[in-house]
Amino acid sequence: MKIADDGVLQFTVPMPFALREVHVYALETSTGWVLIDSGFPSEAARAQLSAELQQAIGGLSRIALIILTHFHPDHSGLAGWMQQGSGCPVVIHEADWPLLQRMNTLDMAGEFFRPIAKGAGLSSGDLRELFQEVNVPVTSPTIVVGGETFSIGGRDLDLVWTPGHTEGHLCVFDRRTGVLFTGDHLLARITPHVGRVHAAGRNPLHDFENSLALVERMAPRRALPAHEGPVEDVGARCREIAAHHQSRRQQILAEVRAQPKTAPQIAKDVFHGRKGGMHQMLALSETEAHLEALVDEGLLVRVQDDEAAEPSYELQA
Numbered sequence: 501m502k503i504a505d506d507g508v509l510q511f512t513v514p515m516p517f518a519l520r521e522v523h524v525y526a527l528e529t530s531t532g533w534v535l536i537d538s539g540f541p542s543e544a545a546r547a548q549l550s551a552e553l554q555q556a557i558g559g560l561s562r563i564a565l566i567i568l569t570h571f572h573p574d575h576s577g578l579a580g581w582m583q584q585g586s587g588c589p590v591v592i593h594e595a596d597w598p599l600l601q602r603m604n605t606l607d608m609a610g611e612f613f614r615p616i617a618k619g620a621g622l623s624s625g626d627l628r629e630l631f632q633e634v635n636v637p638v639t640s641p642t643i644v645v646g647g648e649t650f651s652i653g654g655r656d657l658d659l660v661w662t663p664g665h666t667e668g669h670l671c672v673f674d675r676r677t678g679v680l681f682t683g684d685h686l687l688a689r690i691t692p693h694v695g696r697v698h699a700a701g702r703n704p705l706h707d708f709e710n711s712l713a714l715v716e717r718m719a720p721r722r723a724l725p726a727h728e729g730p731v732e733d734v735g736a737r738c739r740e741i742a743a744h745h746q747s748r749r750q751q752i753l754a755e756v757r758a759q760p761k762t763a764p765q766i767a768k769d770v771f772h773g774r775k776g777g778m779h780q781m782l783a784l785s786e787t788e789a790h791l792e793a794l795v796d797e798g799l800l801v802r803v804q805d806d807e808a809a810e811p812s813y814e815l816q817a
């Protein structure tokens with residue numbers, strides 16, 4: 501545990517793969533603690549967090565509210581356990597709630613994590629065991645859409661809808677301190693993953709870019725993300741990530757200039773350094789998000805010759 505900001509504790513919880521650890525933040529208020537995210541649902545993570553919360557805040561019963569930035573298990577996985585021990589409300593965006601419910605069935609969690617687990621050398625059996633360790637689903641969530649303010653024990657916390665990484669991703673802005681809790685929307689070093697899975701008519705990349713612009717306009721004093729260290733110059737980091745996606749667009753356009761290509765071919769050429777199941781899966785879904793964005797922008801056309809075949813993409817004439 502460490503002090504991350506004025507009245508904000510940071511608990512760093514282990515996870516068995518990928519980013520290896522995730523931060524849970526606890527904000528002190530005069531009527532208890534507000535937790536932002538909850539950690540990965542393994543027994544190791546639960547035991548560590550249980551001991552640290554006991555020591556730092558006096559245990560689960562001192563939690564007054566839990567806000568989930570998004571449904572991914574490293575953020576939401578221990579929320580059910582925390583809710584059981586505290587009886588407190590759990591806040592989640594309406595677009596991410598159905599996904600969290602699906603994630604609570606072990607099969608869905610297994611499906612979601614299979615490529616990631618493979619990359620970390622875990623079998624499907626290991627994975628199943630891992631997800632059975634702590635499987636306490638969230639019940640009766642407080643569903644939000646962003647724009648709400650939770651005033652609790654002297655803090656005013658604004659929920660900011662920042663779709664992109666997931667469709668229902670939320671950032672939490674603490675008005676008094678100017679700190680923005682960014683979940684996976686804004687990270688200090690890693691470019692957050694932007695996938696293809698959004699409701700019809702929404703492009704995840706366009707959503708993500710709009711959300712970056714929104715955070716830049718908010719100009720928070722600093723950002724505390726769920727992985728890695730804090731972001732001190734939020735505007736600069738927003739612009740850096742936006743520029744990364746612009747150059748990715750140019751790379752993809754260059755790839756199809758000579759001849760039409762399918763999404764897997766483009767992903768392979770653009771992300772050529774990426775090896776392993778998870779990296780390939782993320783590269784493909786991110787490429788697809790870009791391709792759909794370029795189609796929407798009128799720069800590419802999608803060509804489907806035969807129902808069964810992968811569509812290919814070519815420059816708009």
Ligand SMILES: [Zn+2]
Binds near residue numbers: 570572665684
């Ligand atoms: Zn995530």
